[in-house]
Amino acid sequence: MSKKHHQNSWKREINDIFRGICGGFLFGIPLIYTMEVWWIGSLAKPRLIVMAFALMFIVVFLLNYTEGFRKRRNNWRVDEAAIDTIEAMAIGFVCSAFMLWLLQEITPETSLKESLGKVVFEGVPFTLGVALANQFLGESNQNTSASSNQKENSINQLHATLADLGATLIGAIVIAFNIAPTDEVAMLSATISPPWMLALMAASFVISYAIVFQAGFSDQQKRRQQKGIFQRPLSETTISYLVSLLASALMLFFFQTVTLDDPWRMWLEHTLVLGLPATIGGAAGRLAI
Known part of the structure; x- marks a missing residue:
């Protein structure tokens, strides 16, 4: 019994x-594409970095004290909030x-001070x-009645698939539209070489899959049981990634970041770079339905 409890504790942890981690990617991806933040970080003096660190600790501590990113705490305790804050900051970093x-934007040639900033x-x-x-993306109640299950099973496969694709498209546009131009x-x-482009594609796919199917957000078990052509x-992750890439290409063309006169390789590189935030936005869109 004790061994089982220990295993459950590790699984919950x-x-x-x-x-x-998935919540961090959902919130953090848009700012990662902001060069002004790169410059501020690279030029920041140690005193400013320490101040930013301290302010972040205070804000995250208050968030963890009132709610926290764990499900295990039943009452407010300063020591648990402090531990959760340190862990949340470590995960974020x-x-x-x-x-x-x-x-x-960080390579072995980047100085320690610039990398830290x-x-x-x-x-x-x-x-x-x-x-x-x-608090915002936690797993909701997954208990459904028999009538609800019957109703869900009666949903047309094409309708369910189109709903997911539409949600993916909307989420991709919401997150990536401001980044595209x-x-x-x-x-x-x-600056990114072809091998790194492949790594970017892999990261986009894995993060999207994890957010929707592994992180425990928004009726994850219900999504696994949803009936659809690609579901x-x-x-589902593969099709949604392709939809997000298509949305990225259309947004780039809309803002004339790429034109019909540009070579196909330029289209591909720009689309894959924008595809990362678009894919994460698409995953968030699928969580919303």
Whole structure:
């Protein structure tokens, strides 16, 4: 019994951390495509970095004290809130560093001071996303009545599929529309090599899959049971990723970031770079339905 309880504790701990990571990506991705934050972080003096760190700790501590990203706490305790705050900031910084490394804004040649500044300033929305993950995106009640299950089973497959594709398209546009016309897309496309583009594609796919099917958000079990033409976890994620890429290409063309006169490789590189926030937005859109 004790061993089983210990295993359940570890499983709950992993689920909480995983949910926090996905919440960090949902909140942090838009700011990661802002070059002004890169510059502020790279030029920030140590005193400013410490101040940003301290302010972030206070804000996240208050969020964790009132709600927290874990499900285990039943009452307000300062020590638990402090531990959760340290863990949330650590998760946020790791997510921030991973994305900056993936986008080649941090490389082995980047100085420690510049890397630290970028990670801390870009880590703010990631850390807030971790702290708010359970409050805004936590798993809702998954108990459904028999009549509800029967009604769900009677939904037309085509209707369910179109609903998911529409939600993906809307979510992709909401998140990526403000990023599409910016210079950051072109800058990143010019600096990221083809192997890193493949890594970017893989990260987009994995993060999208994790948000919808592994993080425990928004009736995850119900989504797994939903009936549709492509609605199996892998096939749904694949189709949604393609829809997000199509939305990215259309947004880039709308803002004339790419034109019909540009080579196909430029279209591909720009679309894949914008496809990361668009895919995460598409995952958020599917959570909303």
